[in-house]
Amino acid sequence: MELKMTTLPPPHGGNLVDRVVRDPERGKKLAAGCSAVYDIKPTLYKDMPVRNVYREIMSICYGFFSPVEGSMTSAELESLLEKRRLLSGWVFPYPMLFDISKEDHKKLGVTSGDRLLLRLKGQPFAILDIEEVYEINPGEVATRTFGTPEANPEVVKVPFDFKHPGFTIYSAFNPIILAGKYRIINEPKLRKPFDRFWYPPAKSREEFKKRGWTTVIAHQTRNVPHVGHEALMRNAAFIGDIKPCDGIIVNAIIGAKRIGDYPDEAIVEAHEMVNLAGYVNPKRHLVTMCLWDMRYGNPIESLLHGIIRQNMGVSYHMFGRDHAALGPYYDMYAAQILWEKGIPSFGFEAPPYAVPQGLYMRPQNMAEFWYCPHCGEVTYSENCTHKDELQRFSGSFIRSLLAEGVFPPPVIMRREVYQIVLKWWKEFGYPFNNKRYLTEREKELEVDLPPMEIPKFK
Amino acid sequence: MNYLAVLLDSKRISDIKGSPLESKVTDMFGGAIKALIIEVPENLAGKIIENLPGARLDARFFIEEAPIAFKRALFEKIKTMKSIGAEVIDAVLTDLPKIKELAAKESESLPIPDVDISEALGLQKKAA
Structure with missing residues (x-):
């Protein structure tokens, strides 16, 4: 029996999607064949940006969401909501849709067979080859995406409402869906500091090979790391083959966030500081990112995380309590339940790695790391029995401290990490992710587009 | 039951020195942080979260990220009433309009801690 893992896992669906035209001349030619142009707009809820479809287009075209290639057709959407499977049979968790208002549809006058040019920040960005135009009921899509206590009693505890950001995003969708494949025709440049964390799947796989990594574990984050996160990463990485994992990747989800969360710039740089300051050797630690407006869908989101990271070449993924969760909607262990035994009502009679056309990547369901004054260290909850003395880490508590x-003591946060938080506090002000930051960030986004001249459209 | 931790820096610790509150100080993270922990009944917790921007319940059932104006007013009530019972929450909530007014200005008025960040910047520069 071979115990050593010698290759990276295959991409989800078999092949990495790459729908990026890197030759500007070819991009221009594709743009010239478009019948209409549409300026991408953020999805708004109460005048605040909650999502920008450009992030989905980036993640699809660069292969993070392989095998998805575009905005889903009505049949694909139905298949996904019914059983979390694409029409090809591959597991996939979330609807990926290009939505526009009825007024915009009327103005554009496009239909199936048309090619639509998508402009971002005033420049050509991508094209959408329209296969189908159909109408959705956004509220119904939102409800079916996240589930209900009646339909998904295993894990959904209370009905979703507008306090839940993911439910809000889908509910705020426009009703007209243009389905079809995307192609980026004008390759965006990632802005600083995001550029150095941009490792699309093809590049991350290349990087892993360069570093000689065949066993890699992923840590999902939307937070500045505290010492508990660090302990989680280091200890979870002891899984591997005949030795602990070669690499630990932190993959930050970058996109619209809640008021009060840390700015994305602080999140990526603070994780990087964990290795720059030597707490985890940079030779086995890599900070990366994926563009996605987080839906906080706990088990559903964990599936997407698994797909993103498997596509990046990751063999293991840490899932903790309340993974990508917010509020009382899901069982706090819903993601771990999915990866341990499946959730039949969501289409998983078995865990996602044990169903046909599921994931290859393996879960590492972790309990908690807390600080125990009796042990005098950060310890794993399944080891430590000093339940009356433990101190749980809490991102909210740390934000309150700040x-x-x-000054957060070193048992909570490394001083160098705290300094990075202050760096971005000086830049953006307080509270973190304030209204001004969220609004301005949505204008600047994470990318710039090179100028590209194209024919004039009506 | 929900909870609220009122953090104690050296100034606050000296403010309660000699009072019955001194014996109620809790060590957090092995004594690295000292705090007064208040038990907050559900109805009062709901009122705080509903009325104060940013306030949320974390996984430990602690109310966190309440505006600093609220935390300051709460500490003053604790000091005056020499109690960490639910009555201090009741008392501070009577000042809600004033607290909300101060909280609204926090985004402009909260000072950035005066901490030297050159160590982290130096590490970034070295890696670039």
């Missing part, structure tokens, strides 16, 4: 001007 706001009150309390």
